[in-house]
Amino acid sequence: MANSNLKKDNLSIIETIALSVAIIAPTAAMSINVSLMSLSASFSEPLIFFISMVIVGLVSYSVIKFNHYFSSSGSLYTFTEKTLGEKFGFLTGWALLLAYVMLAAGCCAELGAFFSKFLNYFGIQIAWLPLSMFFSLGIVILGIIDAKISTRIMLAMEGISILLIFILSIVILFKVGSTKGLSPIPFKTNKNSFSTLASTSVLAFLSFIGFESASSLGEETKNPKKFIPLAIGSAVFVTGIFYLLSSYSQVIGFGVDAKGLKALSTSSLPLTDLSTKYISRTFGIFLLFSASLSCFSCSLGSACAGSRILFAMSKDGIISKKLSIIHKKHCTPYIGIILITIVAMFLQLILFKKDGIEAFNYLATIGSLAIIVSYLFTSIGAVVFFKRTKEIKNLNIFIPILSIAALLYVLYANIYPIPEFPTNTFPYIVLIWLVIGFILNERFNKNAKIAVLDIAKEGLDL
Template sequence: MRRNLTLWGALGLSLAITAPTLAMGLNGALPAKLAGPAVPLVFLIGFVGVAAVMYGFVRLTRYFNHAGSVYALAGVTMGPRAGFFGGFALLGVYTALAISTLGSTAQFAKVFLADAGVHLDIPWPVIALATLAFATYLATMDTRNATRVLLAIESIGIVLMLVIVVVVFAKLAGGDAPRGQTFSSDVLVPSGVSFGAIMAATVYAFLSFAGIEGAAALGEETRDPRRNIPRSIIGAVLLTGVLYFVVMLAQTLGFGTDAAGVKAFGESGAPLADVAKSYVGSTVATAFSGAATVSSFAATLGCVTAASRILFALGRDGFGFAAWAREPRRGGTPIPALLTVAAVSVVATLAHAIAGTSPFDMYFYWATLGVIGLLVVYAVTSLGALRYLFTRGLAPRWEAVIPVVAVAYLAYVFYKQVWPVPDPPYNLFPYIVAAWLLAGVTMIVFRPELTRRIGEGFERAEGLLDNEPTAPSNT
């Protein structure tokens, strides 16, 4: 692959997969049902947890960069078997997130058309499949152009969000809120909300950060990756963490922290757009719905791009069909791997259309599956960082507490997805993820030649398996 991406290109992919505009447009509703007015606290805890988890990615990508992301990071730090397990899990995560964003794009598109007064009864699967087709086409183009588009799209959405936030805070401070809403300490010190409920809701904060490490999959396409990949991950975490807290604070206070406000927040199909209508006006609300639609499309593009890199890296080392390992010729994109991810997404979309699933539910179903898998992927990376960095003296010993806290946090959030048993069909999702992971373990056990080829692949890869890595310039 050609190294033609800058820091901003890598940052663009991380932001596209994370999709801040999409996340802030949808992801506050379910936490409001679980944690009431404590939604900002939920996202603050999620920010701290994700920052601890990203420590491993930041530290390890200063030494190793590979199209397989976790596939290589876990493989180098804990061996080829762990590498395949992590890569196989991450392939499932990015594919699930790609499918979920097709649902969110359709959801936002219908809201946008309604807000704009365009009364077209377009079936949501048509919107989803058109989104996938266009995203797949753009993903075949030069990676530099695609990442520039992604960064520009998210920048527009972020500006619109900040406009809404400023107006909401100004009206709250001036006593001009629609229902007399005011600032309240319940957003950080909630009364009547259990700690367990708050932690259970953090899975949706994790959903909002999902893919924040996406730049790691561009390790073979980015200039000076040992410097630019860690910087792009740090930048994406800090930008989204602060943005999410501020925007969720504005949404929670905008709806109101009383029972009526919390109920309205939890039942909203497009909460930030609804707040914009109440505080700013229908024009800005419509503009935000349009930006959220485009942001969701960008997330699809980012997810299929990242998933195709993971599949290409796995195929290059002997997994699956030989076509998946075909070297990119146009724009640095592995076309067969990309088309495979797109085909799986088509099948999933059609299955939901036949089953009568709404696009809102399709988004949360697949996003939840992706996040549960991501908890496992992040834990593998954190354990690898703990083992590798501190046995080789590559990081100060006191920093070992960070990956330990990360793993403990991930384990607790995973536990909260299993117990208390969630309502159907969410009660089945941990077992679906477990089945996918078990499939990966089965391949490791019954295909020892695959493990051998993976190890050989790491030995051939640039910058991997150095016996005495030296730290690059400070990030």
């Protein structure tokens, strides 16, 4: 009989934190997101990161509270299913699955782009797509092995990368501060409308995607009700502070004038360019390599978290039972990992004519919108849960309501004013995905009811 149990008490606090940090991938986020955000928000990236950190912090409050009550590989899917019912639970898991698949595909495309540029320094010319396809095989292999090993590998990759960016940021702050002085401009709106800041914040939300992923280790962590909340809180606020430091140093590093804005917004490798300017070309090459490692760990972490969502939904009988089969040796949901990686590879193949960074931008933005929907359902579920358990006192009810309002506005800002093509299609791609999920769920419920009636009829005949 096929094994359908994840390895219990396998992960310590280190491995639990590692998955959230790996999917958030601070190095990958800081390697390109600030530059992309500057196209619409000029110098206000640190302000947007601060606002996004506050909103994500509000959402994380509900996720942390849920983890005190439920320990499951289903993460947000399980929390919403327990509070809003099977239908909303399925839609939450369905949206979360889209987010992880898109992030796995997008970060792998970004990995191909970064590693291609890294090889260029040594005179080797290889396009991003063949590289991303090659690294996808490594993602499958590492995803299938023991979660303790894969999470530690991800944490090591990200730790080295973060250290290098931290060093660069401190050098920039010191050199700019001692010559031109540190400017407060990056923390101002800079004539950007609130709607512009909100729509641009999708890229900032993208930088936080994965903070909740430690919840998917609920069945494998030694002390889930203690370790997982600690991992989530650390992932949000420690990473958020790192983002503020790095985004601010990038903006002032290029310069808070028209020339600096143009240089930042047109740079495909802002950290490498800043390294060359403030430290050395060699340091920039190392940083580019570390950014590639960060993208790899993000794609790997997304596949691992997504496979556990599939595992939980499969165990509940919502999708194929084959997805709940566990690897005999490593006790990991290997079929889900392989499936997610194959879909991610297919998405990258569709975008083969695009640059790897552009492919990342498309895929990851769709993933960001999808996970905002998951956060929204989870926050609504928290309000229902706190009311049901009579935890309405203090901030328990106010914080989820505040997060709901903020998330709704961010979604609205990405629909109106209507953005340019193809960005204007992304919200509708998520909507179509949710409609497909709704139809699948209705069909499953209908089939399940028919099966129950048939069994009952057979019993009466006997």
